[in-house]
Amino acid sequence: MPAPSHTSKKPGYWLCTLALGVMFGTAALGADLSGVRSLFVDQSARPDPGSLAAFDLSVLHPQAAADMEPGHALGSRYLALLDVTRFSTGTQAAMVAAERAVAAKPLPADARTRLVDAADPQWLPWVVEALVDPAAKRGFDGFVLSLGKEAATPSLRKALLTLTAAVHQRYPDKCLLLDARSGIASEALHLADGFLALGVYSQEGRNGALDWTPIAEVQHLTRHLRHLQVQGLRTFAVDYAPADDRAAAREAAQRLTAIGALPFITTPALSGVNLGPLEETSRRVFVLHGWDESHTGQAAPAAESTVSARFLRQPLEWLGCQPDFRTARGVDFLPEAQGLRAVILDSGLVLSDEQQRVLAAWLPRLRARNIPLLLTGMPFTNGAVREVALRHLALGGGARPASRLAKVGVAKMDSALLRDGARVQARSLGFLDLTAPADARLVLALRGHDTLGGEHRFDPVFLAGWGGAWIDPAVEAAGPQIDLPAFLTAFLGQTPASPVPDTTTREGRQVFYSHIDGAGFSTPSTLPGFPACAEVMRDRILDRCMLPVTVAVCEAEVRGWLPDQDAGEAAALEHTARSIFNMPQVQAASGSFSRPERWTAGVDIATKLNERAQTVRRDMEREIAGSMTYIHRQLLPQGKDVRLMLWPQNAAPTREALRFCESMGIETLPASATSSLEEGRPSARLEPRAVRCRFDDMRTEQGIKALEKTFDACAGEPLHAMTASAYAASVRDARQTRILRVSDTHWIILNNGDCRTLRLPASAGVPDMTQCLGVSGFNVHQGQLYIHTMGNARTELVLTQARQAGHLRLVECSAAIQFMELSSRRATFHVRDLRPVEVVLAGFEPRGQCAYLENGRPYTAHADAEGVVRLEIVCRATVSVQAMAPATQAAMR
Secondary structure (H helix, E strand, C coil): CCCCCCCCCCHHHHHHHHHHHHHHHCCCCCCCCCCCCCEEEECCCCCCHHHHHHCCEEEECCCCCCCCHHHHHCCCEEEEEEECCEEECCCHHHHHHHHHCCCEEEECCEEEEEEECCCCCCHHHHHHHHHHHHHHHCCCCEEEEECCCCCCCHHHHHHHHHHHHHHHHHCCCCEEEEEHHHCCCHHHCCCCCEEEEECCCEEECHHHCEEECCHHHHHHHHHHHHHHHHCCCEEEEEEECCCCCHHHHHHHHHHHHHCCCEEEEECCCCECCCCECCEECCCEEEEEECCCHHHHCCCCCCHHHCHHHHHHHHHHHHCCCEEEEEECCCCCCCCCCCCEEEEEECCCCCCCHHHHHHHHHHHHHHHHCCCCEEECCCCCCCHHHHHHHHHHHCCEEEEEECCCEEEEEEEEECHHHECCCCCCCCCCCCCEEEECCCCCEEEEEEEEEECCCCEEEEEEEEEECCEEEECCCCHHHHCCCECHHHHHHHHHCCCCCCCEECCCEECCEEEEEEEEECCCCCCECCCCCCCEHHHHHHHHHHHHCCCCEEEEECHHHHCCCCCCCCCCHHHHHHHHHHHHHCCCCEEEEECCCCCCCCCCCCCCCCCCCCCCCCCCCCCHHHHHHHHHHHHHHHHCCCCCCEEEEEECCCCCCCHHHHHHHHHHCCEEEECCCCCCCCCCCCCCCCCCEEEEEEHHHHCCHHHHHHHHHHHHHHHHCCEEECCHHHHHHHHHHHHHCEEEEEECCEEEEECCCCCCEEEEEHHHCEECCCCCECEEEEEEECCEEEEEECCCCEEEEEEECCCCCCCCEEEEECCCEEEEEECCCEEEEEEECCCCEEEEEECCCCCCEEEEEECCEEEEEECCCCCCEEEEECCEEEEEEEEECCHHHHHHC
């Protein structure tokens, strides 16, 4: 309800309004808060958008820059916290106070803050005009009327009650909470929707520190809250805890729950730090790599080239972690331990003596917070520091290289954590005199003898109470010998099962995507007539493939601007590119302007071009945005655009380049894949089914046939095909997904809707379709439960061990599917693909019937003994499904 446009300055106007409110407007409440299950309080200027979508009720600063529309679509409500006792100079509230000549005095502790006299006849209209009306105009669903830090005197309580009646009359459709410390109770029974207590057992102390509330105040407030509950009023309460003490936050939430209030635990700053009772799953794994240029004299390699990125990133992300790579620069290179899931020290890490001392001093803090540490090398080269680190980690042997080894053998191995079918070898490269702690679980232990007969022990892979080690200097040449996903699962520790975002699967099927790198676009093939590889790719591969394929081109190559290209090539190459992009299954990507290896912002990075190159700029923006503009304007048909940046092979994009693409809304992928760990793990779906190729793969008939065979095999498999840009978006979204734990079987998942699959062990149960929100179905594959979501900003997942029956759900689908309705007996959805769409639904009666409309045409199908129906739908269709009883039962009715 919009605020009235005219407000009188006369106090009598407000008394008349109040009288009318008491006579006619106080019988009904403005909002029903009985269904509110979670509370969030944030008084910062820019609340986190994800948090605003996660909670049912959020209390925000009235001037907060918050987009409430997404949350409103999910049913969330937002209240403005209004301190009706004071204002700051230089604000709109101060201007209204001056206009109305409201009596106010400066606070002794803060000269910029004015304390308002609630006994002034102009106080009530000032509150409405300066605080309430602006909050209503900004779209808030209601208000919290707070006394701030002022004591609740009888006169202030009376004034607050009068204000409550006036606001309720003015905005009868708005939610209204009162300060629980005001002492108001039954008087507000027909005016307020509930009460909020900021600080019950704890409060803000000096300099913003956490302090305990005096026991007398606690007893008085808790008695009052229980009295309000007896009156039928909903109570909400906020308490405080240290940001890095989860146990303290849990205890605080339990105390508030015990007195019947809906709790929220945060820090005294009220800046939106969520400490409970909804606990956010820690997913960040800190990876320290590289070195400081001032220490080594050369630049550190990019994160993507590290052993941790090549071999650990994929299994970590499969386990739901978010690897966070940081180069070891300066002495302030370590993060706060709060929120870390684990720490990994990369094998290529090189530290100065001072950096080693800083890192060694950090190790006890990790252990105190139960944050596991993984060693993939030995970064402690300073003798004194190494001794301290080894003593803290209970490592033996001195961690020095063993020299002149004549023989190396395997002393012990744990087959449960070795790769299936792998033949373990005793590798002498990088052999250290290093032994695991006495109580460690040895995964691989080596023993060696030198030329003098001396024995050396090296435990390169083990698990300990503080974390573990995986030290394998030969991994880049020979590959890992252990099952890294299984090893990392054990390393991260046993925690209650929690859903993780999964990018390998969509709608119950393994994801398929493909992309073609632009390298070799103009290269002549060896086929008769020597056609360009781009022409061969078009005629032999793309023309017969109806799977989505993303094609990247290099602008300089298509325009004939690379060295050794002829001037007459450009027209034919552009014609070939247009003919490829005209194909319905082909999506466009940029392979850059000139394929540079360096991606430094603010300098010329373009590779060498010929004399015909007509360009002035050769910087990063020209390589990315300029190439996309050329492709869009010169090569694409109407209705298509460029949605992906496919980094050239061997290129290492900088953070600036990635941020630039993000600012353009463009997804990114590397042209080549990271090392695959799926070999040796046939039971695990660790990565999508991806076809990554280049135009110069078409140079020979052998290369053509190999790619034909690959695409034919993919076309025959039950996969979920998507574009490369859609896959890249799902990867980005998976890394940004937030998971809040409500209970051991209930979670809230927040993301942008590009990652639409969650995964859990099958032993965790199955989704309760009657309780979940935003879940379309599930299936089980090789011991993993794959849960399909609808792409909402907020998904609620509730598991049950009971067998699901009587509710329709999606089992799998070969293409993107959008549900408009999904209930116990009915479903309506839309599908769109290049090929006929396979849809598998469950939840029907065994041997029951399925009546459905496909683009308005009626059809019937029959469920099998498990209540599963399989449909084949045309490429584009809107389908309405109705579950019916088996034919024999229907005939008897």
